Amino acid sequence: MNVVGGDGLMESGALDLVVGVDLGGTNTSVGVVDDSGKLLLQSKFPTRPRESAAGFVARLAAVIHEMTRRLAPGATLRGIGIASPAANGLRGTIESPANLGWGTVNIIAMVRQHFSLPVAITNDANAALLGEQMFGIARGMKNVIMLTLGTGLGAGIAVDGKILQGENGAAGEFGHMTLDPQGRVCGCGRRGCVETYVSASGLRRTVLDLLAERLDESPLRSISFNDLTAETVSRLAKDGDALALEALTITGRHLGRLVADLAAAFDPEAVVLYGGLVNAGEFLVGPARQAFEQHAMKIHRGNVRMLVSSLNNGEAAVLGAGCLVRDLLTGVEAA
Numbered sequence: 001m002n003v004v005g006g007d008g009l010m011e012s013g014a015l016d017l018v019v020g021v022d023l024g025g026t027n028t029s030v031g032v033v034d035d036s037g038k039l040l041l042q043s044k045f046p047t048r049p050r051e052s053a054a055g056f057v058a059r060l061a062a063v064i065h066e067m068t069r070r071l072a073p074g075a076t077l078r079g080i081g082i083a084s085p086a087a088n089g090l091r092g093t094i095e096s097p098a099n100l101g102w103g104t105v106n107i108i109a110m111v112r113q114h115f116s117l118p119v120a121i122t123n124d125a126n127a128a129l130l131g132e133q134m135f136g137i138a139r140g141m142k143n144v145i146m147l148t149l150g151t152g153l154g155a156g157i158a159v160d161g162k163i164l165q166g167e168n169g170a171a172g173e174f175g176h177m178t179l180d181p182q183g184r185v186c187g188c189g190r191r192g193c194v195e196t197y198v199s200a201s202g203l204r205r206t207v208l209d210l211l212a213e214r215l216d217e218s219p220l221r222s223i224s225f226n227d228l229t230a231e232t233v234s235r236l237a238k239d240g241d242a243l244a245l246e247a248l249t250i251t252g253r254h255l256g257r258l259v260a261d262l263a264a265a266f267d268p269e270a271v272v273l274y275g276g277l278v279n280a281g282e283f284l285v286g287p288a289r290q291a292f293e294q295h296a297m298k299i300h301r302g303n304v305r306m307l308v309s310s311l312n313n314g315e316a317a318v319l320g321a322g323c324l325v326r327d328l329l330t331g332v333e334a335a
């Protein structure tokens, strides 16, 4: 178990602490967060896609217990907030997550078997949005959309200051809007979903298409599909590799058109980009801004900011999950 941080615990005198958990398809991040949004302790462990939900929760509980042992005297944990894909914040469940063979589980009840603390859950993109609104680049924004560009494409939407949930807690599944009805097969069982193009895995598929269509040399030709990552593509783009640059440009253009459509639907002040794919920086965001300006309605051109998250990668959802349970404790309607 690898818990880091804690040096500031004694002098900070922080007593009012919550735990934020970002349950990802590959890794899970856990943090102890004070009321100013400072991460005092952090830990990360592999999620293990084939493990049962009960096995996962037992490992999570062990990490939180270890963190509890490191708290300064007098400091107590007041609650646990969880950010997860396929989370239903209205029911407290995780429902058939695509990357984990869990089916539907009541994660709140399972975590409460280990801790007699309030536990809250929301979808990972909503948590990232909350974290960004409280402590990041979207601070104070009431109409803002967060796009999380990782293995898939998730979104959190704040409209008039309230996070949109929908009837089933499933609002904001933009990743599964159709970009091309005859396009790539998606994990959801349909074809041509946006996330099969605009995500880290979509970028890899675009690289594969370009390798088949073009003949120019590129280091990408000697990397197997399984070893290919979005980070590699970004690094090669920085080195000037034409194929890597083209793959990011195509991905960025799709992203910009998506944002133009979202602006038409929600009229946001800004769209915040978050997640591993965003590390490509201007190679992705530049073409996205260009495509946005070409495709957006006149009222939105030059008027909707496309921003990159100001929080460290992986922190926004942990911080947001912490905010969520704080809201629960103070009686604010949970998002």
Ligand SMILES: [Zn+2]
Pocket (backbone or CB within 6 Å): 175, 176, 186, 187, 188, 189, 190, 193
């Ligand atoms: Zn889909």
